[in-house]
Amino acid sequence: xxxTRPFYLRKIARCxxxxxxxxxDGLFILNHLSIWYLTGLFHFPTExxxxxxxxxxxxxxxxFIPKLEEDQIREIWDSNIETYFEYPGVVDPLAWMxxxxxxxxxxxxxxxxxxxxxxxxxxxxxxxxxxxxxREAGDIIAGMRLVKDxxxxxxxxxxxxxxxxxxxxxxxxxxxxxxxxxIEILEEVVRRTVDKMLDELDPIVYVSGIASGLVxxxxxxxxxxxxxxxxxxxxxxxLILSFGCIVGGYNAESERTVFVxxxxxxxxxxxxxxxxxxxxxxxxxxxxxRCRDANRVCLDxxxxxxxxxxxxxxxxxxxGISNHEAPWIEDGDGTILRAGMVVSSEPGIYVPGRGGYRxxxxxxITEAGPERLTSYPRDIEHLIIDI
Amino acid sequence: xxxTRPFYLRKIARCxxxxxxxxxDGLFILNHLSIWYLTGLFHFPTExxxxxxxxxxxxxxxxFIPKLEEDQIREIWDSNIETYFEYPGVVDPLAWMxxxxxxxxxxxxxxxxxxxxxxxxxxxxxxxxxxxxxREAGDIIAGMRLVKDxxxxxxxxxxxxxxxxxxxxxxxxxxxxxxxxxIEILEEVVRRTVDKMLDELDPIVYVSGIASGLVxxxxxxxxxxxxxxxxxxxxxxxLILSFGCIVGGYNAESERTVFVxxxxxxxxxxxxxxxxxxxxxxxxxxxxxRCRDANRVCLDxxxxxxxxxxxxxxxxxxxGISNHEAPWIEDGDGTILRAGMVVSSEPGIYVPGRGGYRxxxxxxITEAGPERLTSYPRDIEHLIIDI
Numbered sequence: 001x002x003x004t005r006p007f008y009l010r011k012i013a014r015c016x017x018x019x020x021x022x023x024x025d026g027l028f029i030l031n032h033l034s035i036w037y038l039t040g041l042f043h044f045p046t047e048x049x050x051x052x053x054x055x056x057x058x059x060x061x062x063x064f065i066p067k068l069e070e071d072q073i074r075e076i077w078d079s080n081i082e083t084y085f086e087y088p089g090v091v092d093p094l095a096w097m098x099x100x101x102x103x104x105x106x107x108x109x110x111x112x113x114x115x116x117x118x119x120x121x122x123x124x125x126x127x128x129x130x131x132x133x134x135r136e137a138g139d140i141i142a143g144m145r146l147v148k149d150x151x152x153x154x155x156x157x158x159x160x161x162x163x164x165x166x167x168x169x170x171x172x173x174x175x176x177x178x179x180x181x182x183i184e185i186l187e188e189v190v191r192r193t194v195d196k197m198l199d200e201l202d203p204i205v206y207v208s209g210i211a212s213g214l215v216x217x218x219x220x221x222x223x224x225x226x227x228x229x230x231x232x233x234x235x236x237x238x239l240i241l242s243f244g245c246i247v248g249g250y251n252a253e254s255e256r257t258v259f260v261x262x263x264x265x266x267x268x269x270x271x272x273x274x275x276x277x278x279x280x281x282x283x284x285x286x287x288x289x290r291c292r293d294a295n296r297v298c299l300d301x302x303x304x305x306x307x308x309x310x311x312x313x314x315x316x317x318x319x320g321i322s323n324h325e326a327p328w329i330e331d332g333d334g335t336i337l338r339a340g341m342v343v344s345s346e347p348g349i350y351v352p353g354r355g356g357y358r359x360x361x362x363x364x365i366t367e368a369g370p371e372r373l374t375s376y377p378r379d380i381e382h383l384i385i386d387i
Numbered sequence: 388x389x390x391t392r393p394f395y396l397r398k399i400a401r402c403x404x405x406x407x408x409x410x411x412d413g414l415f416i417l418n419h420l421s422i423w424y425l426t427g428l429f430h431f432p433t434e435x436x437x438x439x440x441x442x443x444x445x446x447x448x449x450x451f452i453p454k455l456e457e458d459q460i461r462e463i464w465d466s467n468i469e470t471y472f473e474y475p476g477v478v479d480p481l482a483w484m485x486x487x488x489x490x491x492x493x494x495x496x497x498x499x500x501x502x503x504x505x506x507x508x509x510x511x512x513x514x515x516x517x518x519x520x521x522r523e524a525g526d527i528i529a530g531m532r533l534v535k536d537x538x539x540x541x542x543x544x545x546x547x548x549x550x551x552x553x554x555x556x557x558x559x560x561x562x563x564x565x566x567x568x569x570i571e572i573l574e575e576v577v578r579r580t581v582d583k584m585l586d587e588l589d590p591i592v593y594v595s596g597i598a599s600g601l602v603x604x605x606x607x608x609x610x611x612x613x614x615x616x617x618x619x620x621x622x623x624x625x626l627i628l629s630f631g632c633i634v635g636g637y638n639a640e641s642e643r644t645v646f647v648x649x650x651x652x653x654x655x656x657x658x659x660x661x662x663x664x665x666x667x668x669x670x671x672x673x674x675x676x677r678c679r680d681a682n683r684v685c686l687d688x689x690x691x692x693x694x695x696x697x698x699x700x701x702x703x704x705x706x707g708i709s710n711h712e713a714p715w716i717e718d719g720d721g722t723i724l725r726a727g728m729v730v731s732s733e734p735g736i737y738v739p740g741r742g743g744y745r746x747x748x749x750x751x752i753t754e755a756g757p758e759r760l761t762s763y764p765r766d767i768e769h770l771i772i773d774i
Binding site: 043046047066067068069070071072086087088089090091092113115116117118119120122123136138183187191194195198209222223224225226230312313314317324325328330331332333350352 | 430433434453454455456457458459473474475476477478479500502503504505506507509510523525570574578581582585589596609610611612613617699700701704711712715717718719720737739
């Protein structure tokens with residue numbers, strides 16, 4: 001599954017309109033996610049720069065790419081593709097791209113760049129095109145990415161289904177194999193999921209990292225970003241299954257805390273507080289509300305439960321072509337939620353030396369309110385693995 | 388396997404000496420690879436910035452990290468660790484870090500930043516500390532990374548052994564299972580390799596991407612960066628097995644072109660040209676020579692063989708904590724090779740619609756000349772899989 005050329009032409013048209021409104025003559029894009037979002041050209045960023053120029057004159061973007069990436073781009077675009085041989089090159093690739101823009105008549109125009117490019121790249125642009133009036137306009141594409149189209153939502157829905165499948169399989173692996181290691185759970189879940197995705201999805205846009213996650217057990221589950229280890233799970237412990245995957249370039253995540261054997265009274269109390277915070281916080285993700293207000297009511301549940309000392313992160317984050325993107329469901333983000341935004345809702349608490357608790361769903365904001373795209377059960381009785 | 392605190396203290400001391408020589412009062416690092424290299428703190432870069440300040444007054448670096456990463460850093464460092472709650476935060480995390488630097492008396496000093504940080508980050512630094520005389524000094528850490536210490540070389544040697552193991556296993560999977568898909572080869576190789584690494588290495592610094600690669604067959608092998616697909620390999624085809632892995636944070640790669648059944652006269656001729664280019668190019672990787680000269684003699688073999696139209700990339704690149712880093716074995720890099728540098732030597736040709744040929748070794752430059760750290764056979768008879 002992947003988006004097709006009409007989708008990208010529509011996005012590019014919107015970008016050109018935005019440029020025209022700001023009286024800018026073009027946008028020179030060097031960020032791999034912006035390129036992926038606007039043109040469908042996927043690449044892992046390396047030292048070899050890829051540049052895409054969106055002018056106001058032409059429908060098609062203009063691509064400047066290293067020779068060895070040429071074949072892949074031709075799957076979507078068939079014109080305005082120019083290549084350079086290598087990096088670093090006798091002529092610097094960015095200087096060459098700027099030279100081509102000058103040849104095309106942009107040498108003394110008003111052009112935009114995105115503020116997420118490295119300082120060194122911006123300096124190269126300014127040095128190579130000193131006659132250009134360079135303006136920062138990173139908010140054009142960032143703004144477009146905030147609200148998802150129906151096509152993008154379809155991909156995220158599909159990714160959400162696979163993310164739920166990953167949690168299901170995580171539980172299944174423990175039921176089948178018993179007290180295995182964190183790494184064994186992760187590896188087996190990823191293997192089953194990639195196999196399933198390869199069977200069902202066509203074409204696969206890219207493979208590396210298409211499904212992945214974190215698996216932390218016992219006292220290690222108190223590290224929110226702990227990497228899976230050789231530690232074997234034990235009876236009586238929490239196990240955080242934190243999974244996500246990518247369909248057609250779009251991410252979703254599903255995360256549950258499960259219990260290896262019957263949880264103690266303390267585990268139940270902690271879990272219920274997190275589950276309630278997630279419920280309250282998710283309900284607050286309504287169009288017209290502000291991100292920071294959802295975050296406040298969500299984390300207030302944990303404050304009131306006397307668990308604030310164990311809170312280490314916000315309620316959630318936007319999700320799309322990046323697994324973390326704006327808007328941020330956090331105190332510092334006043335963005336007003338709108339239908340078509342997709343965010344994670346994932347409060348957690350982390351008790352040092354004992355264990356962590358987190359529940360995450362991928363949530364679509366609709367006119368009618370929040371819609372959870374992931375739906376693995378959240379009630380504690382469904383999260384107990386009897387082994 | 389991982390490097391220990393004495394290694395990092397030595398690197399930091401060298402960095403501080405370099406700052407003193409340039410009359411700089413400190414280096415403020417925001418790049419995840421620079422942080423990893425200099426302090427051993429590994430993290431996947433996200434929207435939450437991590438800052439490390441190297442002053443000239445203290446032995447220990449000063450860490451500014453999000454609260455949820457706090458536990459992991461304490462495995463190496465135990466002081467000068469300050470946390471912020473979240474991103475984006477009511478106070479911007481970079482502004483907070485700069486405020487702390489001002490509290491520490493650096494508000495009107497001469498401080499360095501690295502040019503690989505985003506434009507937006509540099510602007511935040513300048514806005515928050517307008518009294519600082521900010522200087523670009525990305526070459527300090529980049530310069531240190533060029534030549535590897537004995538401890539780093541040991542990790543790369545180990546990674547090279549596993550990379551060879553991956554090629555071996557790729558061949559074995561085809562022998563065992565026959566005409567399978569590219570993806571199946573990759574998945575099975577990664578699974579066997581990660582299992583082996585988890586058994587043998589302790590501790591594992593991080594897991595995601597610890598072993599990975601590209602597997603392209605038939606006409607798809609003519610895409611140098613083609614991603615593994617569901618395409619099944621066929622008799623009579625080329626199969627490029629391009630693998631690499633990471634030990635203690637350090638990379639190596641081993642890549643071979645193998646033949647499914649007996650190669651044709653054309654395949655033999657093409658392969659032999661690439662093998663000879665790799666031999667000549669590798670021999671040219673001697674201390675005192677320039678990177679561009681090795682690249683020239685390497686690619687000259689392909690030019691003389693009349694295959695220039697099929698060449699799509701340089702001879703190679705440096706390899707270390709990044710799988711692609713300086714120096715670049717390319718026409719535009721005049722760096723003089725020195726003992727302790729580690730580079731890939733990987734010329735290739737790519738015949739559209741027919742197939743690609745590439746041989747890559749990870750090569751250590753020693754006083755006595757090049758030493759291949761990967762040693763899977765390169766003679767064609769060893770690369771034919773009889774099935």
